[in-house]
Amino acid sequence: MPFGHAGNPANRDGLVQTFTFKPFDMPANAAALREQVRAFIRDNMTDGDIARRANCWQVNDPDFSRALGKAGLIGLSLPRQYGGHDRSALERYIVLEELLSVGAPVGAHWIADRQTAPLLLRYGTEEQRRRWIPGIAAGEVYGCIGLSEPNAGSDLASVRSSARRDGDGWVLNGQKIWTTNAHIAHIMIGLFRSEEGSERNAGLSQFLIPLDTPGITIRPIINLTGEHDFNEVFFDDVKLPADALIGEEGQGWAQATAELSLERSGPERYLSSMVLVTELVRHAAKGGDPAAIALAGRFTSEAWTLRQMSLAVAGRMAMGEDPALEATIVKDLGNSFEQAVPQLVQQVIDLDLSSDDPLALLAAQLLQVSPSFSLRGGTREILRGIVARGLGLR
Amino acid sequence: MNEQQTMLADMASALFGDLSHGATLAADWGRIEDMGFTGLLLDEESGGFGGGWADAAILFRLAGYHAVSLPLVEAVVAARLANDAGFAQHGFGTIAEKAEGQFEQGRFTGVVRGAAWGRNAAFVAAPAPGGGAMLLSVGDAKVEERENPAGEPRDILHFSGAPAATLTVDLFALGAAARSMQAAGALDAALALAVGYVNDRKQFGKPLGKLQAVQQALAVFACEAAAANIAATAVAQALDRGDFDYEVAAAKIRTNIAAGIGTAVAHQAHGAIGFTHEYGLHPLTRRLWSWRSEFGSEQHWSMILGHHVTTAGADHYWADMARRSDATTPSSPGCAGPGEQA
Numbered sequence: 173m174p175f176g177h178a179g180n181p182a183n184r185d186g187l188v189q190t191f192t193f194k195p196f197d198m199p200a201n202a203a204a205l206r207e208q209v210r211a212f213i214r215d216n217m218t219d220g221d222i223a224r225r226a227n228c229w230q231v232n233d234p235d236f237s238r239a240l241g242k243a244g245l246i247g248l249s250l251p252r253q254y255g256g257h258d259r260s261a262l263e264r265y266i267v268l269e270e271l272l273s274v275g276a277p278v279g280a281h282w283i284a285d286r287q288t289a290p291l292l293l294r295y296g297t298e299e300q301r302r303r304w305i306p307g308i309a310a311g312e313v314y315g316c317i318g319l320s321e322p323n324a325g326s327d328l329a330s331v332r333s334s335a336r337r338d339g340d341g342w343v344l345n346g347q348k349i350w351t352t353n354a355h356i357a358h359i360m361i362g363l364f365r366s367e368e369g370s371e372r373n374a375g376l377s378q379f380l381i382p383l384d385t386p387g388i389t390i391r392p393i394i395n396l397t398g399e400h401d402f403n404e405v406f407f408d409d410v411k412l413p414a415d416a417l418i419g420e421e422g423q424g425w426a427q428a429t430a431e432l433s434l435e436r437s438g439p440e441r442y443l444s445s446m447v448l449v450t451e452l453v454r455h456a457a458k459g460g461d462p463a464a465i466a467l468a469g470r471f472t473s474e475a476w477t478l479r480q481m482s483l484a485v486a487g488r489m490a491m492g493e494d495p496a497l498e499a500t501i502v503k504d505l506g507n508s509f510e511q512a513v514p515q516l517v518q519q520v521i522d523l524d525l526s527s528d529d530p531l532a533l534l535a536a537q538l539l540q541v542s543p544s545f546s547l548r549g550g551t552r553e554i555l556r557g558i559v560a561r562g563l564g565l566r
Numbered sequence: 567m568n569e570q571q572t573m574l575a576d577m578a579s580a581l582f583g584d585l586s587h588g589a590t591l592a593a594d595w596g597r598i599e600d601m602g603f604t605g606l607l608l609d610e611e612s613g614g615f616g617g618g619w620a621d622a623a624i625l626f627r628l629a630g631y632h633a634v635s636l637p638l639v640e641a642v643v644a645a646r647l648a649n650d651a652g653f654a655q656h657g658f659g660t661i662a663e664k665a666e667g668q669f670e671q672g673r674f675t676g677v678v679r680g681a682a683w684g685r686n687a688a689f690v691a692a693p694a695p696g697g698g699a700m701l702l703s704v705g706d707a708k709v710e711e712r713e714n715p716a717g718e719p720r721d722i723l724h725f726s727g728a729p730a731a732t733l734t735v736d737l738f739a740l741g742a743a744a745r746s747m748q749a750a751g752a753l754d755a756a757l758a759l760a761v762g763y764v765n766d767r768k769q770f771g772k773p774l775g776k777l778q779a780v781q782q783a784l785a786v787f788a789c790e791a792a793a794a795n796i797a798a799t800a801v802a803q804a805l806d807r808g809d810f811d812y813e814v815a816a817a818k819i820r821t822n823i824a825a826g827i828g829t830a831v832a833h834q835a836h837g838a839i840g841f842t843h844e845y846g847l848h849p850l851t852r853r854l855w856s857w858r859s860e861f862g863s864e865q866h867w868s869m870i871l872g873h874h875v876t877t878a879g880a881d882h883y884w885a886d887m888a889r890r891s892d893a894t895t896p897s898s899p900g901c902a903g904p905g906e907q908a
Contacts, residue, residue: 190788190792191791198891203892206892270888446884453876456876464872468876469867474820475887477797477800505792505793553782555785557782560775565784
């Protein structure tokens with residue numbers, strides 16, 4: 173069966189089950205952990221610009237990140253010897269969803285905590301781990317991901333930026349684009365073509381690049397709202413030591429795609445518009461408008477379902493599995509939900525988008541930024557292609 | 567799934583695959599009873615399986631997957647309710663969607679609607695006009711035969727001063743949960759048919775499944791089927807916990823949405839052949855369209871869930887959603903039954 177799951181008895185006779193669910197227990201300390209995060213939020217989140225609570229994992233606030241690190245709420249599942257907290261993946265999940273649900277400005281450290289530190293833990297040298305991970309867990313060291321290039325977006329295997337051997341070390345040349353947070357990040361994990369003349373996903377390697385290395389130029393790309401999230405990054409004979417290579421030479425593609433399940437199924441893939449849902453609940457409770465109440469009910473159903481799906485994937489990953497197809501489904505459905513929220517709020521409620529009504533401010537912000545939700549981290553079309561392949565099509 | 571659930575799934579798959587939408591009550595009900603499926607939610611002292619809602623979800627999903635044209639799901643729920651109420655059973659029971667009339671001093675006068683296979687059932691559980699539910703003997707009723715678009719009997723029962731036992735259970739919610747579980751199975755089955763069809767059928771010199779437009783549509787369908795299945799699984803956990811109003815509403819809304827999208831894609835992918843009586847898609851899609859309306863539309867449950875969350879208030883919105891999964895899943899299926907809800 174194309175996407176039956178080996179070992180799942182319901183599929184033995186050819187039954188399709190689209191989403192394999194295995195019961196798991198939430199951590200026994202879940203409620204206490206939630207209360208710890210909520211107390212931190214009460215003490216550290218100011219009542220500033222409410223629009224900054226939308227899509228909050230792309231909102232940078234280094235002060236907030238440092239405070240969060242000091243409170244022991246970053247690097248939760250990283251080993252204690254590198255400044256982490258030795259907690260389980262599900263405990264980390266709980267902390268993340270608590271932060272995202274209220275729109276905490278977690279953008280500065282998000283990528284470093286989610287991707288950079290785990291990658292270094294897996295492939296980095298002992299020296300690299302000691303050099304970088306404690307700062308990440310402290311909320312002081314930030315990362316960015318160097319994948320996209322001017323001619324390599326969804327077609328990532330078209331990467332042309334090069335890494336060539338130079339004595340013991342490496343020399344990088346080329347250009348990355350749409351690099352979120354390159355302007356605040358300390359390090360980049362970049363994908364470069366390390367074998368001259370290689371094609372597609374062969375001959376690629378991952379490198380750890382301190383962004384203050386000579387030869388690197390970072391230029392802002394201002395987004396449609398006038399804000400500065402992403403950048404162009406130019407590499408002009410950038411010299412790196414031998415140990416800048418992460419993992420194995422030529423295995424960059426496999427390494428970069430191995431952890432996509434973690435990236436695609438996290439709570440950030442459906443919670444980017446959650447603060448607007450919460451404001452809608454407030455609006456509906458105050459006014460009693462039946463259409464608003466019904467919309468709140470519908471959003472609750474979708475968010476509840478997505479949360480079950482995202483948690484199910486997290487639970488299976490905690491058991492050491494890689495439910496890649498399920499993770500892809502979570503991202504596609506989650507992004508569609510986050511994008512539908514501002515559209516439906518606008519459809520159902522008379523909003524004055526020039527007012528300072530919180531509902532209007534959040535809706536206006538999300539109407540503008542939500543198109544990016546189904547572009548970042550794998551476009552909708554790419555994801556659906558992956559799901560189709562999982563179905564046995566192609 | 568634990569070992570017992572695996573056995574249950576294997577037994578049910580084999581039987582339901584054989585029965586499918588061609589089953590008839592006269593010829594095939596005995597096979598259901600021989601397996602003891604109607605006692606799934608009864609404890610062992612009452613001659614049942616001692617199962618919980620997680621087990622029922624497996625059975626109901628498979629009944630939906632195979633479009634079994636028998637009142638199995640309804641009989642399982644009704645048997646549990648009758649047992650809890652100490653209501654003497656002869657023959658199988660069923661559940662109904664609505665009742666209008668007067669229910670006073672243990673007697674009901676009025677109309678019960680949407681009684682699945684009411685004409686054949688010995689007794690019926692129906693939501694009571696003033697809240698709660700009631701159990702009635704079908705022998706006391708005048709039966710008006712009706713059916714839903716899938717051809718499943720959905721009879722109207724007229725009662726006049728009939729004795730009725732009282733239940734405290736929210737039967738409409740249990741019915742909605744059951745339909746969500748069936749719909750989850752039917753969606754997966756329709757998806758499997760559609761995938762098989764587009765891989766076989768060649769146009770423009772290649773299988774339809776090679777066309778990106780077809781792939782993307784079926785990917786959308788797969789996401790919807792996945793959402794319905796997780797909702798059906800999670801609502802069973804809530805039923806086993808005994809605090810399930812929120813989850814039933816959420817699950818029925820989500821499976822209804824999935825049914826709307828999934829049936830449309832399934833038919834579009836199949837082209838004309840899926841529109842024929844001979845082909846096996848309509849037993850699934852016509853059931854999905856029927857079940858989408860039975861035991862509450864999206865709007866009905868959205869208002870209920872919307873009132874729930876607005877009453878709790880925005881400041882408790884997230885905490886309420888999060889708390890509901892922190893209660894750990896019972897590792898052995900508990901049996902906090904429908905009569906014991908908080």
